[in-house]
Each structure stands twice: as C-alpha cells, then as structure tokens.
Amino acid sequence: MSSAARLEAPGALPAREPARGARAWVGYELARALRPRRAAALYALALLPALAVGLLGWVARLHGAEAGAMMSPGFYASLFELELKTVIFLGCAWLFIQLVRGELTGRTLHYAWLAPVRRSRLGWGKYLAGELAALAIFAGGTLLSRLLLLWLRGQPLLAAPALRSLFGYAGAAALACLGYGAVFFLFGACFRQALFPALAFYGWEQINFLLPSWLQRCSMIYYLHALRPGALPQHAWGFVPPPISIAAAAAWLLALSGVLAGLAVRRFARLEIYYGGEE
C-alpha cells in the first residue's frame, strides 16, 4: 500500500521512529553546514594551504628549480603548523560557534526545539554534523595540499611513506577539528558574544610555546603537536614541551573533546528561547 493510499484511510498516521528523526536532524544540519552560501568562506580558508603549495611550486618551476629541492622537508611541517593554528582554528571557530549562535540570531532554533527529538540528541546531532562538515572541509583541505606537494616533488603517491604521511597529517587535522570543534561549540552554547573567548583562546594557543611545560598541557595545540608526522618548527626561545606519545596525545584529545562537547550539549539542551535574551 502506498503512503498516499495509507493516508486516505481515516485512521492513524504512518509509523514514525524517533531514531529516524535524530538521523534526519544530523543530515539536515550537515547539509546546512556544507551549503555553499553558508560555507563559502570555510571552503576558501581550507583551500589556502593547497593554494600556497601550488603557488610555491609554480614559482619554483618559473625559476627552473626543482620543486622538491626548493621545498625542504620542513616546509610542509611549517605550513601544517600554520594550518592548525590558523586555518583549522579559525574555520572551526566560525563553523561551531555558528551552529548555535547562528540559529539564535536567525531566530530559527525554536523549530528544532518543537520537534519530538530529545534536546540532548539535538545537541549531539549538531556537534556530530559540525564535525563531519569540519572533517570534510579541513581534513580534506589538508589531504589536498599534501597530495599536491607530493605530486610536485614527484613522489609516488601510493608508496608507503607517502601514504603514512598523508594519513598522519589528515589524522592530526581530523583530531584538531574534533578538539577545536568541541571548544567552540561550548563557547557558542555559553556566550552570546563568543568572539571574545575565542580570541582569548587563540592567543593562548599561539603563545603556548612560551608557557611553562605544565601549562602547555592545558591547550589543544600541545597534543596536536605530538600527533603531527613532521618535525616541530623550532622557536628561538620558549620552553621545550614535555614529550608525550602519539597514543596518549590522541587519547587525551579524544577525552578532552568528549568532555567539552558533553558540557556544550548539556548547556545547549538547557537553552531557553526568547531571542535576544536567551539564557
């Protein structure tokens, strides 16, 4: 019996399933986050490292130099440092703060609030959709720039070292999205003017190498540095960060992201909606 035919019968509505509603919510949020009109700036930001690699390769070719020779092994490590601290940081700030604040300024959150989906599920769904979008955009951007560099260097893309490096950088970018995403989702849920705590956090991450080792642990970038395949850029001054294994760094990042996202979801689920004055 078709749906239309079922509806003609005077009787019950078709069957509905709450879990299907939660899945639809994630799909809807993901589609919104990736919509070009909304995410154009994020796409442009994510393409910057690939553009930088391509530009340098082009300049190298113009001067008749071998791209591989011109681009030292430390080049991509420095570029990735910039990508972590700027592209992924700022991109996640924009994406995850907008997940909540965008709905409040656009006065549309009440539509979700009036759906028969538990509000904590709506919160987790938003975070998940944000993460999927961030992974697609920023881990995708990292993969693209790394692939371009390998191609310019003339290295075989399917060889084990290239693949290890590719997945290493993409994995670090993915964990950066997870961690920064959780922080900014929390900021979006807690602060009406989330820009200010985001700027403070940006400063904290930037000066991390100047901090004593025990304070360096209270940051995302400390754990992300441990995950990256390339060598760390050396600073002329500052403290040497205490060593941490890749597994421990990944576990810390996952745990920290989980706790922060949990706090954000808890706060999100308790939001009251009277736009302009929501608490």
Next chain:
Amino acid sequence: MPTPAPIRPPAGDAPLIRLESVSRFYGDVLGVNRISLEIGAGITSLIGPNGAGKSTLLNLIAGLIRPTRGRITVLGHDPGDAEALFSQLGFCTQYDSFPAGARGREWVRQNLRLHGYRRADAEALAERALARVGMTEAAGRRLESYSKGMRQRIRLAQILAYEPRLLILDEPLNGLDPLARSEMAALFRALAGEGRGLLISSHILHELEALSDRVILLRDGYLAGEGGIAAVREDIREHDLQWLIRCPRPARLAALGLEARAGDGRPLCNQVRIFDRPEPALLLATAAPAAFFLALNDWIARGEIEVETVTPADDNLDAVYRYLVEEEPA
C-alpha cells in the same frame, strides 16, 4: 478533500493544559505571575494588550522557556519532555523567521522527517497539509518570497502535517486579508470539530469572539479573567453589563431595577437611561445579570411590566476586552 486523522479524545475530562501557579520573571521584569489555568478541547482564546504576557504564557506551555515558579502539564507531559510531547503538540510561534534559502514544501517535509517519518510518508503528509491551508501551488517557492499571510499558512501547514491533538497559535490571523482570515477561521473551527484543542492568541477580537469556546484575559502578566465570554463578564463584578430592554413603560422598569437588591445586598441596577424614541426602551447597567433576570421574570409574571425584547448592549469580547485590559474610559 483531505481526510484528517481522528483525534483520540482526552482521557476522561482531563484538561489538555494545566498551569499551577505559574510565574515567569525575566530578571526583575515580570512575564506572567501566579497563573493557574486548565484548558480543554475546543477553541480557547488568549487576549490581552501588548506586553500582557500572552507570548510568554504560550512559550511556557510549549517549553521554549521554563517557569520561575509553578508547574505546567501539557497533554499529561512536562513541556520539557520533547520526545513525548511534540508529536501531539503543534506550536506556531510569534517568530516570523525561517532557515535561509528553504522552500515551503521542502521545509514542511523536513520537519516531518524530524518527527521520524519515512521520506515517502513525509511527502504525502506534507502535501495533505499544504492542500489544507491552500499552499500547494506556492509551496515550491522560497520562503523569503512569501507574503506575511503565506508565511502564516506555511507555518500552520508545518504543524498540521503531523496532526497534533493540541495546536497553540500565536497571532495566527495577523497579516491575513479578510478572505484569508475567514478561511483560516473556518479551518480552526474544523480542527476544533475534529476534537483538537486550539489555544489562539490574537488582538483581532471580533474574529476570536465568533470562534472561541472560552476566553483567557491577561493584563500586565496577571490573569484578568477566564471562562465563556458571558461568564468572564459575570466574574468581573466591578464592571457593569449593559442591556437594552424595549418595553412600553421603561420608567417603571427603571424604578423597579433601582429599588431591587441582589442576594448580597447590591443594587440590581447601577445606571439606567430611558429612551422614548425611536421606541420606548431602557438601557440599564447591572453588575449581577443573573439576579437581575430572575427579578425581571418575576416582574413580568406578576404583570408589573411588559417586555418586548432584551438585547445585550455589550456582551461581546470587545466590550469585555475594553473593560478588562484597556484603560477605563474617562
């Protein structure tokens, strides 16, 4: 004609909405204070001037905000229990905003998907709801291009699509032209006829009057009155109800009315005005209409007076509203 699903009647006489001494403050600012209410099936109108607390009350009932004090139960659930409540409750809020770029049909379907319906079912339910509010043709357009009236309709379609038992509508007639208002009013009556409860806030009083089974009046965050229109009026002792009585001897009726006393000692008539033209008539004001009409019947039965017609001079929502929520006339 689309076939609406039958509505399960409320268990026993259980109210659809129950508020127990509910207060809501925004910091130091009063939203509503000590509201106790029970709202059942049929159409209930919520009226009051701007700032009276209508939207606050509706948002509390729908769980968009939480009460500072008191307890709310909607369809037997706490308003915070979204999973249990919002498949049975539809709320058209005062917020006239939509997600950017969405189209009408897609937006109604998306909401149904959020309710957990399969894609095909969501499509069928959306089409039925769009037809019911007369938006089938315009549903392919972007929501930004809609007129105010169309936005009202599409929001109504969004909640009608899953056939809730209780509909809460914040100013649903706002922005509609007279024909659309009339169509919408007919739709509300039809929905109430299907056994659903409707709680409607509006400042368009004459339309509510024709629609409402029950009225709730708010003023400055307080409940100013509730019940049937006449009952609300009866409750407000300090305001008189006016009646125009056509009779051959209005002076005699005026004398009787001014002399007589109600059971609690109050005069049955507070003010009278006698008219000779175009026909002899008496306009009187009474604070105790039930007692007055008992006395009037008695006078007629005893042959003291004759009465041709009795017409309420102000027994309508506009008069009640004016008395209760607006400034007193000088």
